[in-house]
Amino acid sequence: MMPKIGRYIGWRPLWPLFIGGLYFVCAWLGLEFARQTEGIATVWPASGILVAGLLLASRRRWAYIVAAAAVAGMASNLLDGTPVLQSIGFTLANLVEACIVVSIAKVPWRKVTFHDLRWIARFCFAVVAGAMASGTLSLLITAASAGAPTYAFGLSWFATAALGMLIVTPLFVTIAHGLEELRTQSTGANVFEVVITAGIVIGCAVLAFFQTVVPAIFLPFCAVIYATYRFGPLGAASGVMATAIVGIVSIPSGMGAVGLILGGIGHIVWFFQFYLLCLLGSALPLAALLAARESVHAETLREKRMQDMAEKSSNVGHWVYSPGNDKLFWSDETYRIHGLAPGAPRNIENSVEAYHPDDRAMVSQCVDRAIAGGEPFSFSARIVMPDGSYKSVESRGEVEFDAHGEVRDIYGIIQDITERLASLEALEEARAHAVSEAAHARHLAETDHLTGVANRRKAIDSLEQEIERFHRMGTRLSVAVLDVDHFKSINDRYGHGVGDEVLRRLTALCVSELRKCDLVGRLGGEEFVIILPGTSIDGAMALVERIREKVEAMTFADEPDLRLTISIGLTGMQADADATFLLQAADGALYEAKRQGRNQLRFAA
Structure with a gap:
């Protein structure tokens, strides 16, 4: 190389x-x-x-x-x-x-x-x-x-x-x-053109400076300008140099146009120097302007390539609509978004018709408002692909005005957002699934698997929240702890399956008697807690007594001789009480009920 x-x-x-x-x-x-x-x-x-x-x-x-x-x-x-x-x-x-x-x-x-x-x-x-x-x-x-x-x-x-x-x-x-x-x-064709151009320049110089039959002093100008157009500054400098060499060689012979100058060799030289200066003044600035034009053209092509690459990688195309002459330009990426080959003729009518029938009116209104009032617009719509499928796009446009304030052009971009929407939908589904799974996991972590009511941790957390609300708002709060009487004997006589059924029916009865704001939870074994926010002691005593009576009246079809009773301890909220204090107080009342014969309610003052 x-x-x-x-x-x-x-x-x-x-x-x-x-x-x-x-x-x-x-x-x-x-x-x-x-x-x-x-x-x-x-x-x-x-x-x-x-x-x-x-x-x-x-x-x-x-x-x-x-x-x-x-x-x-x-x-x-x-x-x-x-x-x-x-x-x-x-x-x-x-x-x-x-x-x-x-x-x-x-x-x-x-x-x-x-x-x-x-x-x-x-x-x-x-x-x-x-x-x-x-x-x-x-x-x-x-x-x-x-x-x-x-x-x-x-x-x-x-x-x-x-x-x-x-x-x-x-x-x-x-x-x-x-x-x-x-x-x-350089290629064979380029080398041939260089040789031909050099021949033209030298030939014109020879005709201008080595013959006087036909005045041809202007011919080198034409040849040098042509060389400048074809080869830029190199063509201009080479053409002037070739013309100067031919002219200098001709001066001693007195031939050609310069030989017609009167006043001797000094005047001839002065004339020829002025001639070369004029030739330079014509060729070099032209060469620079042509080079600048080529540089701008090359830069424009580079920017267009970069723009095409950017549009292709981001699925964004651009378009220009001129209402005055009803001309519409689409970039190559705009064609690709529509599933069309670049260069196919388009107008505003068939461009609007490319949208889904349900979206065409909205698209037309956006364009009409932009033409009538110069309003920028942005919309999301669906376009119909050549194979009949749909693609989601987002389009934005702005208006350019002429010197008289009239709309001259509308510039816009269009972006394929099909994959983005699909990703958002998939993300939303994943988020909803994650939320559901988290809620389910939280429910499992807070729920007693046998009875379906709150487990011990959930029950104590709820009690602490109600105590905090009591201190913040001064609301009432009652807490009851109940226990199945002789539950071990039930398990021993009828089996654990019947024991489990007893616990499930007991909790179901409690839930049916409580409000939505109340809570029943399993503390362990056959012991349960009932939290009654906003309930006075009298109201709580009436409620849990009703539950005790209904439990006592409960029958079991598979075990007709089974009789079920519960003992209950009840307490009310006090200013300096916490969850442990309330549970201990209610539990103490519960055991007092058991010592006094079971199947009864006792209150811890």
Whole structure:
């Protein structure tokens, strides 16, 4: 794989040598062409090479590059026969020029690129400043050697140096940045187009500068603009460079359109420099604008891809409806949500018809209100899929107004919430099941499994709650403890099955006689507690006495000779009593009833 040039720039030791060698070649060629045009140079490409080398290099390599260029500049001037002192002065002028341009153009916060119109403007300003500085130095050098300032030489220096930087630097920098991109994107068709475009540019330049039968000075403009449209800044810089080379070669022969300029070789060179400047002014800004457009287009495509990915992963599509021309746009994900292939024509009518018949009126009303009054909307509905199934969606929309306050567009999103609703339903079912299971577990933990009434723990917890309510609200509270008389004898004579049936019928009778706010619980064995909140002692005595009488009258079909009685102890709430005190008091009254013959009620004062 061919590496990018940029990987070798700024730290490779050979880079300064490469720039120095290229600088020498360009300087020597410039001097040779100048010798053929009476010593007047048209373009000084060496300045462009040096500026490009500095722009592409890191700051720690600048000193090496400048030193290499100094050696190359001195060598080319001395080889051309320039005196030593003048060679030093001219070389120094070129180096100062390049340093000024780079110090102005290269800033840390802006990338060196001819794709940016603002950076091009900054670069052009830097070129003018640097060329003016070097032109002034060259004027002082020639004045010192000739005894009088030669303003024409200084002006020519300014023009040739400026054109050298304006033509060569963009080409060199663009090639350095784009060579790998061109290589990776090149195909047979692309290479063929590059060759054809280069041929068109060179051919137009030849027609413009090597014949006078037909005026064709405008043709290079057309060719360079075409190259700019096809290849951006690289096409613009390459086209201008090719046109400059062809034009420079034609100047000594006096052929072509430039040969028609009156006033000698100096005027021809000036005209051609102005021509190149106009060509640059037309091509480079256009190239930057085209590059900016391509960058915006590429960024838009990237954002669209990211948006499509986001919509697909979240099952959210977007749509835009323009009431003025009745146009409706759906994103690809909106089509997928509806089970349709992207791109199928849609309008507002068949979009509403895609909803469930029971939901269409509501959807139409939301859209109509948005069009009539500009109201945003949000709704959940069902859409009918092509296979007849249903899908739940949520849609939201907002209105955009024009300058006259009229509704221009309605922007909306649609989200597939089928899975979310199914998950919520499953979650709700799971929650209800968990609540039911918890309630069932709590009921089992608080219930006596034989009789179905509260067990000891539940009964004591309920008693403590009623005692707390007594202290908080001052309500009445009575507590009774009852016990089955001779229950062991019943188990021994009739069996435990009959004993269990006795306990179940006893608790059922108690429950039937109590209110919903009362509670009966099994303390253990054949002993039970009855909690009577809001009941006075007299009311409690009447209630439990009625229960005792009904127990005494109870008969058993399978055991007709079985007679059942209970003993009961009753107590009432006192200011400083707790659950243990009340149970002990009622239990004491119970045993008093048993000592006095059983089957009776006793009250603990």
